[in-house]
Amino acid sequence: DVQLFDLHTFLPKPYEEALLPRLKKAHEELQTGTGLGGEFTGWVHLPQAYDREEFARIQAAAKKIQSDSQALVVIGIGGSYLGARGVIDCLCSPNYNLKKKETPNVYFVGNGLSGDALSEVLDLVRDVDFSVNIISKSGTTTEPAVAFRFFRELLEEKYGKEESGKRIYATTDKARGALKSLADAEGWETFAVPDDIGGRYSVLTAVGLLPIAVTGVDVEALMEGAAEMMNVCADGSYDSPAWQYAALRYELYRAGYAIEILGCYDPAFRFMTEWWKQLYGESEGKDGKGLFPASVEFTADLHSMGQYIQEGRRILFETIVRLGASDRQLAVPRDETDGDGLNFLAGASMDHIRDRATEGTLLAHSQGGVPNVIVNVGGKGPRELGRLIYFFEYACGLSGYLLDVNPFDQPGVEAYKKNMFALLGKPGYEDRKAELEAKLTE
Ligand code: PA5
Numbered sequence: 017d018v019q020l021f022d023l024h025t026f027l028p029k030p031y032e033e034a035l036l037p038r039l040k041k042a043h044e045e046l047q048t049g050t051g052l053g054g055e056f057t058g059w060v061h062l063p064q065a066y067d068r069e070e071f072a073r074i075q076a077a078a079k080k081i082q083s084d085s086q087a088l089v090v091i092g093i094g095g096s097y098l099g100a101r102g103v104i105d106c107l108c109s110p111n112y113n114l115k116k117k118e119t120p121n122v123y124f125v126g127n128g129l130s131g132d133a134l135s136e137v138l139d140l141v142r143d144v145d146f147s148v149n150i151i152s153k154s155g156t157t158t159e160p161a162v163a164f165r166f167f168r169e170l171l172e173e174k175y176g177k178e179e180s181g182k183r184i185y186a187t188t189d190k191a192r193g194a195l196k197s198l199a200d201a202e203g204w205e206t207f208a209v210p211d212d213i214g215g216r217y218s219v220l221t222a223v224g225l226l227p228i229a230v231t232g233v234d235v236e237a238l239m240e241g242a243a244e245m246m247n248v249c250a251d252g253s254y255d256s257p258a259w260q261y262a263a264l265r266y267e268l269y270r271a272g273y274a275i276e277i278l279g280c281y282d283p284a285f286r287f288m289t290e291w292w293k294q295l296y297g298e299s300e301g302k303d304g305k306g307l308f309p310a311s312v313e314f315t316a317d318l319h320s321m322g323q324y325i326q327e328g329r330r331i332l333f334e335t336i337v338r339l340g341a342s343d344r345q346l347a348v349p350r351d352e353t354d355g356d357g358l359n360f361l362a363g364a365s366m367d368h369i370r371d372r373a374t375e376g377t378l379l380a381h382s383q384g385g386v387p388n389v390i391v392n393v394g395g396k397g398p399r400e401l402g403r404l405i406y407f408f409e410y411a412c413g414l415s416g417y418l419l420d421v422n423p424f425d426q427p428g429v430e431a432y433k434k435n436m437f438a439l440l441g442k443p444g445y446e447d448r449k450a451e452l453e454a455k456l457t458e
Contacts, residue, residue: 017257017391017392019389019390019392027264027267027268027271027387031263031267032254032263035263035266035267035418036254038417038418039254039259039262039263039414039418040252041417042262042413042414042417042418043252043256043259043414044252045417046060046410046413046414046417047060047250047252049212051417052416052417052421052422052423052424053422053423053424053425055211055212055424056212056213056214056217056424056425057212057413057424058210058211058212058213059212059213059217059218059220059409060246060410060413061246062210062213062220062221062242062246063220063239063240063242063243063245063246063402063406064243064246066220066221066239067208070207070208070222071225071235071239073205073207074207074222074225074226074229074235075229075235077185077205077207077226077229078226078229078230081120081147081185081230082118082119082120082230082232084145084147084183085120085144085145085146085147085183086120086121086144086145086146087120087121087122087123087140087141087144087145087146087147088120088121088122088123088146088147088148088149088227088230089123089125089137089141089146089147089148089149089167090122090123090124090125090149090151090227091125091126091148091149091150091151091152091160091163091164091167092124092126092127092149092150092151092152092160092187092223093126093127093128093152093157093159093160094127094215094216094294094298095153095214095215095216095217095218095219095223095294096151096152096153096157096160096187096209096215096218096223097124097126097127097151098216098219098287098290098291098294099218099219099220099223099224099291099405100124100219100223100224100227100228101124101287101290101291102219102287102288102289102290102291103219103224103228103233103238103288103398103401103405104122104227104228104231104233104287105284105285105286105287105288106282106284106285106287106288106396106401107228107231107233107284107396107397107398107401108231108232108233109284110283110284110286110287112231117232118232119230119231119232120146120147120230120231121140122227122230122231123137123140123141125137125163125167126150126159126160126161126162126163126164127159127160128159129158129159129162134163134166138166138167138170141167141170142170142174146171146183147183147184147185148164148167148168148171148183148184148185149185149186149187149226149227150164150184150185150186150187150188150195151186151187151188151209151223152187152188152193152195153188153189153193153209153214153215153218153223154189154193155188155189155192155193155194155195155196155197155198156193156194156195158433158436158437161194161195168180168184171183171184181202181203181204184199184202184204184205185204185205185206185207185226186198186199186204186205186206186207187206187207187208187209187222187223187226188206188207188208188209189208189209189211190206190208190209190210190211207221207222207226208221208222209221209222209223214424214425214426216291216294216295216298216299217295217409217424219291219405220238220239220242220402220405220406225238233398234398235398237397237398237399237402238398238399238401238402238405239402240399240402241398241399241400241401241402241403241404241405241406242402242403242405242406243402244399244402244403245402245403245404245406245407245410246406246410249406249407249410257391257407257411258407258410258411258414259411259414261335261389261391261407261411262411262412262414262415262418263418264389265307265333265335265389265411265415266415266418266419268307268333268387269306269307269419272331273307273331273332273333273387274307274308274331274332275307275308275309275310275331275332275333276296276307276308276309276310276332276333276334276335277310277311277312277325277332277333277334277335278292278293278309278310278311278312278334278335278337279311279312279313279314279317279334279335279336279337280313280314280336280337280338280339281314281315281336281338281339281370281373281374282339282342282396283313283316284396285313285337285339286311286313288337288401288404289311289313290311292309292311292408293309293310293311295408295409295412296309296412296415297309298426298429299412299413299415299416299421299423299424300412300415300416300419300421300423301428302421302422302425302427302428303420303421305419305420305421306419306421312325312334314336314373314374314377315370315373315377318373318377322377325381325384325386326380326381326384326386327384330385330386332386333386333387333388333389334381334386334387334388334389335388335389335390335391336374336378336388336389336390336391337391337393337404338374338390338391338392338393339393339395339396339400340392340393340394340395340396340400341367341395342366342367342396343396345365345366345367346365346366347363347364347365347366348361348362348363348364348365348366348369349362350362350363378390391404391407434448435448435452438451438452439452439453
């Protein structure tokens with residue numbers, strides 16, 4: 017569920033009523049695909065309408081990778097990587113690769129242009145059996161395409177052309193693009209990013225599901241959770257938590273808050289916040305509008321960003337994700353000498369201490385002028401995460417429509433690409449190259 021702590025301090029009531037007609041319209045547009053960018057609303061019914069045959073192939077490929085590989089290299093950027101990384105970190109731990117386990121390590125590359133980062137993973141997999149999942153909807157994104165060259169070369173060196181082809185899985189457009197043509201020509205197994213689903217809404221397609229399934233996470237439970245939330249969100253009323261969240265953040269935006277900080281008290285959630293930042297930042301940040309999505313990891317950031325949040329410019333609000341009980345309960349040991357004065361906590365569980373810190377922070381930040389929205393998840397399993405993913409996606413679609421922007425395009429990400437291509441000397445960019453080089457030497 018979604019709550020706004022101390023509502024009256026921050027927003028005039030009843031803000032919901034004034035917004036209801038607009039929420040209803042946004043909801044209907046999402047449900048019917050008739051709003052801005054409606055051709056990219058395939059994710060709305062995906063948890064129920066997904067391709068079962070492909071889902072079975074994903075599970076079979078995951079089993080094969082588990083049986084013949086000690087590592088899976090996942091190559092992708094933005095929406096082609098953050099969801100899988102978020103779910104794996106959250107459900108398997110950020111230390112997944114360091115743990116003793118039966119399933120392969122998972123390395124994410126192609127999400128930047130650092131030669132060191134790439135070399136490090138090349139070294140890590142050089143002497144182990146590995147497979148590659150190259151993920152790119154367009155099939156032409158520079159970062160993953162460049163990384164893929166290196167890993168393909170390494171695979172071919174290790175296994176020869178034929179065997180290496182059985183270790184490459186390409187997730188891309190079902191019919192178009194350079195990666196699709198290459199995969200068909202080389203005979204690699206392919207999975208589809210549906211035409212009507214953009215990158216940042218694609219975690220519940222093969223884009224996210226194959227890497228997630230390789231770690232042994234129950235992807236059926238993930239989809240079931242998403243389907244449950246899909247049914248909740250299909251109800252066009254203010255009972256929907258997505259309506260409540262979209263309305264709250266929109267009203268806070270209108271009241272002058274410019275930055276939404278997503279926080280969680282579990283470091284395993286860090287990459288879910290990265291996924292959320294892309295989802296909201298890329299969906300809303302256009303036409304000079306939108307909340308700036310930021311993130312914190314509590315309590316670590318209470319000792320750094322906590323200062324700004326408590327006393328800096330009053331343009332922030334926080335959305336705190338409360339996951340619920342930890343998997344393992346730890347109690348603070350008693351120490352007879354009590355040299356650190358901590359015996360008042362002896363026997364207390366870590367969850368108890370965390371929850372008091374959460375409450376104390378909530379009171380301090382909201383009294384300091386930072387509204388707090390609380391999202392209660394109720395657990396850290398695949399079903400709960402599936403519910404949360406769909407909730408955030410649906411609220412994001414609604415939020416975009418409340419702002420009157422197209423939540424499914426990203427024209428702004430093209431500008432850097434054009435400059436980069438020009439400066440790298442890509443054919444066709446000659447004029448721009450000269451112009452940019454002149455600017456750089458001004
Ligand atoms: O949300 C988006 O559309 C982007 O983040 C893309 O996912 C990202 O740029 C990668 O694109 P592609 O999958 O085409 O390589």
